[in-house]
């Protein structure tokens with residue numbers, strides 16, 4: 001009898017990466033169950049320490065990190081880089097790949113029963129651990145996320161479109177549900193943590209001011225706003241119904257380059273979004289053309305429908321007097 005693989009439909013996954021992807025999904029399915037059991041399995045949201053970035057580590061962050069590292073050690077992975085570890089770890093000296101991971105994204109939502117996720121990025125391993133990750137993001141072989149929500153899903157790209165899989169709770173396998181995910185271009189929706197308004201740069205404020213001004217402003221139409229505080233959940237909404245996400249740089253100490261991490265958050269999400277027909281920038285320049293300078297480096301991040309991402313960049317090219325103008329007087333973007 002053939003044994004069941006964690007992913008049922010393997011046809012879009014390059015053969016060399018199938019062991020790695022099956023390992024990721026095996027742990028993802030286990031985590032999904034742990035998350036569903038919530039407090040029945042212990043205090044998943046209990047604070048247990050802090051990581052290199054100074055973020056609080058919760059029990060589930062550490063549990064997820066350990067589970068992925070243990071399982072990936074036998075999945076052809078040489079270098080393992082995690083949000084929860086200070087530096088790159090060598091798992092298998094003979095492994096062909098380097099994998100960067102945010103084992104648990106959206107930690108602040110663990111206790112409140114809101115969608116959280118795992119984000120991962122795959123490169124060919126180099127001799128040096130750091131050099132395997134500090135390279136142009138377009139060199140990724142694969143990137144994606146698992147979302148633990150009402151449904152658990154895998155969304156992934158290997159450079160030939162973006163595919164979506166659903167974890168079937170009956171068979172416990174990830175089943176292919178979409179072969180070519182496309183970001184819809186129609187949504188009038190933006191996602192940003194608006195509590196940071198006073199810390200933003202003028203172009204970001206101007207862009208958001210004009211969205212909020214709705215049909216009375218230069219855009220002459222109304223917009224809706226969302227903020228889940230789970231990057232994976234925001235990505236999944238944008239992949240499903242369009243819109244734009246912004247986590248810009250701001251003037252708070254430690255947020256000079258925004259909050260999100262280039263290697264294991266922004267690079268893989270950018271890859272998934274571009275392969276689904278959308279765009280991803282640092283507010284001006286394409287993320288996939290950039291390289292992280294260090295493992296835990298942050299970058300401003302804007303992604304979603306291409307027209308919206310381009311418009312955010314265009315606000316950065318406005319003459320000073322246009323950016324400063326109250327929305328009612330900003331002429332260049334009148335539709």
Ligand SMILES: O=P(O)(O)OC[C@H]1O[C@](O)(COP(=O)(O)O)[C@@H](O)[C@@H]1O
Pocket residue numbers: 055083102104105106107108193229230231232259
């Ligand atoms: O609390 P803020 O500043 O709005 O930040 C929310 C962002 O932080 C994150 O939770 C950071 O990820 P982690 O939970 O992996 O640290 C993102 O998922 C989310 O987009």
Ligand SMILES: [Mg+2]
Pocket residue numbers: 102104105106231265
């Ligand atoms: Mg994260």
Ligand SMILES: [Mg+2]
Pocket residue numbers: 061083102103104105106107
């Ligand atoms: Mg995390």
